[in-house]
Amino acid sequence: MAIIETHQLAKIFPGDIRAVDGIDFEVDEGEIFAFLGPNGAGKTTTIKMLNTLIVPTSGSAMVAGLDVVKSATEVRKRIGYVAQDVGVDEHATGKENLTLYGHFYRLDGNTIKERVKEIFDLVGLTGSENRMVSTYSGGMRKRLDLAMGLIHQPQVIFMDEPTTGLDPQTRASIWEYIRDLVSSKGMTIFLTTHYMEEADHLANRIAIIDLGKIIAMGTADELKKSIGGDVVTVSPCAVKDDECKEFIRRSDAVLTGKPFVTGTKPTDGELAVYVNDGASAIPTIMQLLSGQGIEVKTITMSRPSLDDVFLKYTGKTIRAQEGTRTSFAQIRRMRNRRQQG
């Protein structure tokens, strides 16, 4: 059953800035659904429409079966919100922070006491309840922040970039809490992120959003499969200059249309080539390019990552590439093994 449902949802800010430009999607109960996109794609604006903080310009959205504009107060009772910024009170203890929100959600004193204990346990803050938040570490604050969105056991939690700016260790522990919430409480989680690996590891389904529009949606595997095969990334230049651009343009022209190439995508300093079998394609690519007098400086092969999915659909990288890259030497070894086996 869909617990979030939007229809042509849009927010246009003054100056005709189409932050969110008519999006349709559904999130099922118990799902972790991720909105993946670069900064300024419209992720936060979407969250703020769904959690009633801003009113849509057009279109509609239903959360927990209620219209977010007409039944805003009722929606608020059923949702939790974890913002990008950690919104906790410095001059209060963890417990006081949490208790205040318990009151806002109209819980009675005993229920608040029980929940506070339970939630501190869940986010691993037991023992720090009565300490001032000003003495908390960054990770502890984020966990408290997370806890404050949970006190009323909401049906849906909205998390805006839940791990941005956190160290890898804290990020991993936050992921664990998020998974716990879904498995133990059956909550639905809608999160935004610009971290590929976050969407990949955490989400059941992903919507890729860019310039206010959803450009692809599905499970991580479905999205990766939509590219198919391997991605060979070729760079014909040592520095990114005009000559480099020209090399990339020419490389693109040489490779496009070749039977083993399923697609190409030029970016800044690199050319992504989508092929069915990367190991056998690499020598051919090298040959074709050197035949045109283009010297390949680096060539790498990878399984398609969400990065590549993003690149394919938007024509740009979401940020400095990362993921499971394979070095030239590794490719040679792989190829040798394949030939021997």
Added chain:
Amino acid sequence: MNFIRDTWYITLRDLRSRIRMPVFIFMTLFQPILWLVLFTQIFKSLGGMLGPGGGSYLQFFAPGVLVMMALFGSAFAGFGMLMDMDTGILSKMLATPVTRVSIIIGRVLASTIVILIQALIIVIVSLIMGVHLKTGAPGVVFSFFLIALLGLGFAAFSNGLALLLKRQETVMAVTNLLTMPLMFLSSMMMPPEYLPHWLNTVRQINPIDYAVVGVRDLISNGYVWHDLWLSLLVLAALFVVGTTFGTMMFRARAE
């Protein structure tokens, strides 16, 4: 019912976080005393100018300190709201079912409670220093009522300003631009008869002066009903304008 509960929790939160800032406690408790002692020392020789029955400068100025503290305490009340806006606490609160206006009213109430505590300290210190309370305890209560109206009105206005301007620097500049003339274009520090003619005219459109005159009557002169009614009327108007502006700005922010 929810409105009262939510307002109460917001007020408590505000007071609690103030109490936990040592600088704040110092400012709240010692600043009024400092003003009182310092100013009366500086202007000591003016006592003689106040004429027969005018008493000491302390007797003249103590009511002015009450109003001054109320003005400063409330004019900077919006900075708490700015902090909540900057840290994202405000957005977080707005995503809960909390009664919207409680968020601003609770803060304004907290500011006013602090102002009244300061007023009480000033009255006690003034008594120790030798001020004679002309109308006694009932007059003090009356003057506290006037101060509360001023505090509520200005604190709400300051919160509205914070919501409207959004930036610390701008709010600080506008607040300074407003409070300084409000304080000096009044009879707070100098009896009206010693003020230049133009200033005496200007002060009649300054709501702070109405507070000063009212409170000074109650503390030092007695029930001068003509002044008191005017004072009550102007401060009630200030209260209405301030809270209307504050809640309007808040509604605009909360949509």
